[in-house]
Ligand code: SF4
Ligand code: SF4
Ligand code: SF4
Ligand code: SF4
Ligand code: SF4
């Protein structure tokens with residue numbers, strides 16, 4: 072593999088968390104703010120009505136006690152949140168961002184796409200148990216929070232979204248610091264650094280990376296292998312169901328063109344989507360002609376073209392975060408379909424979206440000798 | 451003993467170039483007394499004031515927003531202020547419907563020669579806003 | 594006295610008969626209507642040019658996958674259709690189209706409008722779980738008896754504008770007790786009569802019974818009052834707005850499906866709503882914290898001021914909201930309150946100007962200092 076493993080392999084720090092992981096994370100962040108390591112923290116908080124969570128950029132430390140790392144829903148993909156703060160450049164504020172691994176991976180993709188500036192950002196990820204489908208959560212937020220907590224205790228993903236159930240990267244470290252809860256002893260967790268920035272932060276916090284993380288690694292290995300197996304199986308089944316143009320058309324037959332999926336996708340950053348632009352607005356004669364050639368067309372036509380176009384545009388960077396599926400009012404398994412395609416397209420280039428900042432986006436680079444299988448054999 | 455500091459509201463005022471801005475100017479050069487609460491923004495015509503400007507100012511925490519232009523019939527562009535009045539009436543209605551403090555918004559006609567009126571409007575609006583107090587929206591984080 | 598067309602078939606079959614006639618006689622080149630488009634029964638608007646394709650059409654299906662006004666606008670955006678097309682749409686969809694035409698986003702030219710007194714539609718959620726078909730007989734029963742079917746979208750439950758204003762033909766549905774045997778279509782315009790000519794059906798001299806509609810209207814108004822009262826207790830200032838919209842995920846689906854929001858690039862997705870780090874720094878200094886992405890409330894307030902005056906209460910916004918915010922009631926309530934100021938019913942008549950692009954010299958003295 073072309074990617075070098077972090078040099079701090081097998082080392083981390085065990086943090087004791089008598090008051091729970093959440094509180095311990097908040098304490099560390101507070102200390103880091105006190106020491107001036109960070110000026111602000113971007114982290115989820117419960118909204119005032121208590122029926123959802125939102126990312127809040129916190130500067131006033133007293134707000135930190137209401138922070139809610141690892142909320143039970145992904146109301147906004149964190150990659151979006153980071154991008155909205157740094158899209159127009161870096162600021163003076165040093166910001167710590169606490170997110171799920173797929174959100175960090177989206178952030179890294181966005182950085183490669185020039186939509187996020189990571190210079191003053193420290194990315195902190197946490198082992199992710201998955202999230203609930205937003206509609207399930209909303210049907211009873213209070214109860215859902217409890218159900219979610221129980222599921223996290225048992226690391227049981229049955230009630231999580233389908234894409235979370237097949238996520239083999241739920242502990243993938245791609246940011247600066249990772250918080251590992253898997254394989255840790257009761258009332259403790261691991262802090263792992265994975266970059267120079269991470270090292271510096273932990274150093275200033277007097278957190279020495281001297282403990283073994285073998286038990287975390289072992290546990291992560293088991294879980295991700297299990298999930299990878301399930302991923303391959305489920306996506307293969309999906310492919311047999313929706314493969315072929317007729318089945319694909321059927322899969323999107325309920326699609327109402329609201330483009331929610333595109334709008335909430337962290338990778339779809341275009342200000343004006345091609346499929347909302349003038350390019351797709353045609354004279355009435357064109358529509359009539361198309362109808363005449365078939366006797367009838369769906370109106371608007373090109374629903375599936377939008378989906379395929381979106382795949383072309385972004386599947387190489389899709390992080391399988393599930394935001395699109397959550398936002399689809401027609402309950403189309405958009406994220407599962409996109410994950411299926413993404414695994415194939417990224418596989419073609421041995422690329423994993425968001426794995427590393429140093430890996431170039433496949434379509435902005437090339438090798439002289441590659442992909443001969445797509446060329447005409449006579450050449 | 452230190453006197454407790456009095457609340458001085460921040461009021462954003464959109465003043466049309468041809469009448470109200472000149473009126474404010476006159477109030478200044480005539481050394482009329484009015485409170486330092488007003489932050490003027492010059493616009494070419496009161497109709498340039500997109501209701502979104504007013505909303506934005508309110509959400510940013512302005513304690514009051516004043517829109518001032520030429521008297522009806524006197525708009526430099528003939529009818530700009532008639533449109534302004536409709537939009538303003540609509541916005542105020544929306545504020546009322548949502549239970550937002552529509553009293554923090556004011557529309558007034560001030561001509562270039564009405565320095566005294568400008569000073570009066572500024573003073574009275576400031577007094578009124580003082581009574582309403584701080585716009586609590588300025589501290590809100592969940593906007 | 595208006596003329597009416599009587600077809601001895603159930604209402605939907607009757608409408609299909611009419612559409613078939615229009616296509617086959619060459620009076621129209623195409624028919625725009627709801628149609629089943631997949632094996633599992635998904636319903637979508639379609640443009641049909643061959644009459645045998647009408648077999649899967651379901652013109653009166655109680656669902657609004659997309660507001661048809663928006664679709665007709667897309668169809669005629671690049672210029673009027675040169676060939677006549679018949680469109681079967683619901684009253685609020687027609688009103689939305691009229692508002693769009695007023696905004697130069699489409700053309701009525703050569704669009705032949707068939708509408709009906711409307712019993713309302715079911716939420717998209719029921720299209721997803723396939724439960725509309727199971728409810729159909731109950732639905733038509735309720736329409737017959739001029740009742741409000743349960744499970745209807747709340748926008749429809751409280752809709753007082755169920756009678757189309759500017760349709761060429763109106764299908765009589767509400768409070769007509771023999772809709773499963775007989776289809777009655779009123780011919781409201783010259784064009785309506787012209788297009789019906791030659792059809793094998795009975796022509797009657799008949800007027801739509803206003804009395805029975807008024808009774809139904811009062812039921813709907815009562816329902817609306819209930820919905821409005823309920824939301825009113827929640828719309829109490831900024832805290833209330835944050836309670837309601839706090840869970841908004843910023844997908845802007847409500848804007849994208851709203852027929853009135855036609856802008857190429859919405860203000861709230863434009864560079865105006867992208868901020869520099871220094872802007873954030875200022876906000877942080879002032880507030881100590883800020884939700885990001887920001888502008889949740891700004892977006893809603895902004896959209897209310899942009900389209901409230903023309904909101905037709907079609908309910909599309911609420912239907913697509915992934916987090917079930919009662920948008921249609923909020924927009925309808927606020928919308929109606931500003932529409933009332935100008936005595937304006939959006940989409941009622943093509944001649945009436947949108948209130949914000951016109952004025953009277955003497956008005957609204959009460960908002961002046
Ligand atoms: S396509 Fe869907 S799953 Fe993939 S990155 Fe976008 S929102 Fe996430
Ligand atoms: S969110 Fe769902 S309905 Fe909307 S465009 Fe995407 S797939 Fe279609
Ligand atoms: S705001 Fe909602 S109810 Fe009003 S016209 Fe738009 S989509 Fe329809
Ligand atoms: S909210 Fe305003 S700017 Fe956005 S699409 Fe609607 S009318 Fe246009
Ligand atoms: S559809 Fe709902 S979640 Fe999406 S922007 Fe509108 S109110 Fe927010």
Ligand code: FES
Pocket residue numbers: 466467468469470494495496497518519520524525526527530531
């Ligand atoms: S120029 Fe003064 S209001 Fe138009």
